Amino acid sequence: MTEVETDVGAIAQRAADAAAPFAATTPTARARALLAVADALDAEADELIRVAQHETGLAPARLQGEVRRTSAQLRLFAEVVIGGAHLGVTIDDADPSYAPGPRPELRRMLEPVGPVLNFAASNFPFAFSVAGGDSAAALAAGCPVIVKAHSGHPELSIATAGVVETALRDAGMPEGTFQLVSGQENGTALLKDDRIRAAAFTGSGRVGRMLADIAAARPRPIPFFGELGSVNPAYVTAGALAADDSLLATFVGSVCGSAGQLCTKPGFLFVPETADLAAVATAASAVAEHRLLNPGIGGAYEARREAVLGTAGVEVLAAGDVRTDDAGQRWATPTLVAIGVDDLVSAGDAMVEESFGPLSVLVRYRSIDELPALHASLFPGNLTSTVHAVESESEDLAALVRTLAATSGRVLYGGWPTGVAVTASMQHGGPYPATTTDDTSVGTAAIGRFLRGVAYQNMPEALLPPALRDANPWNVPQRRSAAGLSQDWGTLNGQY
16 A cells, blocks of 8 residues: 655645645636546546445445546536636625715625645545545635545545546646545644644544544634534324335335445434334345444444443344454444333433444334424434425424424435435535534535635725626626615615
8 A cells, every 4th residue: 555645744834835826726727627536536436446345345336326426526516616606706886875884895705715624534435535525625615635534445545545636736736735644643733733724524423523622722723514423313204104105114225225324324213102113124134234334333333232222111123233254344234123202311312322333213202292392302413304294294293394404404304314415405514413513515515614705895906816806807706786775775675
């Protein structure tokens, strides 16, 4: 395996040196660079997938889909960069008659924050790793990126970084635009380095909170966008169960996808206390064993599973199993249990912790009316929450849906949360403890995490960034407020 540079000072300085010239690249040049990375990843996909399968144990079909998602995301972000709307350009003309008082000429836009440190995830070796969403978003914003490689797939990290670095260099981007570092100490040292201006992380709550605290305790604190995990509760009504006899089977399929190692896996399913759950065991019995990502994750899952099975009031629907091979890797089949509301509440935090693997808890509830307060007390921050119901039950669900929206980044009606669309309207984030900052790490809005607002007052045209000039050489959308408009405030165009 090729060695990764460990001189974090030199790495940080190269990123700092690249920041200004990379931020100044035209939208066309930056978009072409993103497209070059996408094309290069697709060209090397077969070899990268071979390495990824060996290191992670994930199936080829899953990895192929992940590469397609990663390259498509880069192409989507290239479209955003060319369009320019993400820069939020606004121009207020000077207005001596402005209602609150004379207004100077003001021009505002979003500009790159500077070098970004990305802590790669283990469970998505492409989509949330070296060339994944955080890296793509930062590059699209115009920020140099340093990726801290995940120890679960070191060879893949080096290979992918080589593809990205070469593509960016060949596209004419500055040296230091993209770099890779490995090792916990090096990642922590970079997080403390004043030349790093923002950081992103996807991983465990314990590590994510530790890193977030480091970012906040710096002499100059920086934004830290950490995705820390989620239990993603789902709620099923009696009407939904009666209308769809495959509902429990599709739930099991969502729990077991990629061996349950997905941040959007439904960790809890609330069902009426009279529900027949026999279909859960039937569906689970058809799921073949799957290797967990690495020995560390496998060991943590095994301990978590034992804790759940040992909780008072738990009814085993599908016991599942965990097998350890000669290399220390764990192979698991699904474990699904049921518990009553009272026993769940009595168990407290010990039961509602995320189980990262093919395990989920079905909770028998008495009435829909008890669900809003129960959800608010047990699940204060989630990436997703889901409701399965029929239309005639909508009125009864209004309070629950309001509660889910207050505590979750994405609220689903029907379906399961383990598919995350890369699009403009996606929100992949949620209130703490799902994330450290309630923002999104998926979709085009993710670019905004690595931009900051700057206003220019009475600035000569020649000194303005291109996007703010009247000539508008980058041809980006400009929202302009002409002088005199404040005289019509309060009329609402005659609508009141």
